[in-house]
Amino acid sequence: MKKLFMIMVMALFTTIAIGQEEEPLFLLFEFMHVDEGQGTAYLETEAFWEKVHVQRVKNGDCIGWDLWRLEPSGQKQGSQYMTVSLYNDPVKMMDGGDFMKAWNGAYPNLTDSESNAKMEMTAKSRDLTHRVFLQQIDLTKDDFDMPLGTLAVINFMKAKPGQSAAYEKMESEVFKPFHQSDVESGGRSSWGMLRNMLGYATEAYASHITFDMYTGYDQFFNGGSNVPATEAQQKAYQEMNTLRDLKSVTHATLVKKVR
Incomplete structure (x- = not known):
């Protein structure tokens, strides 16, 4: 009887596991237009921000971040790059998380003037053309x-x-x-x-x-x-x-x- 009970319990949990849906995934696509001659500067900018995104994941603000190179990518053919931020919660996606906490966690020794210079570098290296929020x-x-x-x-x-x-x-x-x-x-x-x-x-x-x-x-x-x-x-x-x-x-x- 005990063996039959265990088999029934195992069958129940197997059914529950199969019936469960995968964790929901939400994505923020951000499309970047990079002016001619700014390609190297833009990649340097994203290399800097990559450490901030590592900290965002550690802080629980998001679960991942990607940088994609797009084709076709001529100056008159739209964006050349796209970043993708991944979330398991739509509220976190819309709030964006605590960027200053992530910034300071990634670069605790930056002075205010150095931080301002990095932000200016970011603005000059690309134009954020549009965002798309997806599930x-x-x-x-x-x-x-x-x-x-x-x-x-x-x-x-x-x-x-x-x-x-x-x-x-x-x-x-x-x-x-x-x-x-x-x-x-x-x-x-x-x-x-x-x-x-x-x-x-x-x-x-x-x-x-x-x-x-x-x-x-x-x-x-x-x-x-x-x-x-x-x-x-x-x-x-x-x-x-x-x-x-x-x-x-x-x-x-x-x-x-x-x-």
Whole structure:
């Protein structure tokens, strides 16, 4: 009887564990435009700030920070870099945390004049063009840990009015299994979907973002998809344009990472 009870308890906890959702993830994308001739200065600026972000993680203000180099990246083609701050709490994302505590923790010996000089260097090296607040709403099952050099193909999607729920449903129920099979066959390393938390109205540039992760351009060009699309997926491709517009595609290479 005792053995049967233990088996039932183990089964219950297994069911609970399977039913639990993964910890929510919230992301702040910040796009940086770097003027011609400021590339070296900008990278020096981010190297300085990287230590501040390490301290932010230690303080519990965020759970991570990344720097991505974007392509295409000409002076008239938009931002050249993007930073991503990661949170497990949307309130922390919106508050931003205690930057001065992180600043002083990272650089306790900086004088006021030196701190001011670093802030001036930051302002001169780049323009913060815009921010996007996002929530991760879907992800393939994989163990990809995003090493430096990771390539992300970022697709900016605009759901048509009244079609957001239908679009998300199609991505998750029809296309995610295809992406999962592609991950398992080595065609890519990961796939995920993000929802724009603010600016969700019709005038927003993108209501959703999907991303495909690759180890680098070698996997991107040579991995290929070894899994044929199902009949339902082929039909869904035709229907997708009635649900959303693909606004733009950006390639991003991971340059720095703090966890």
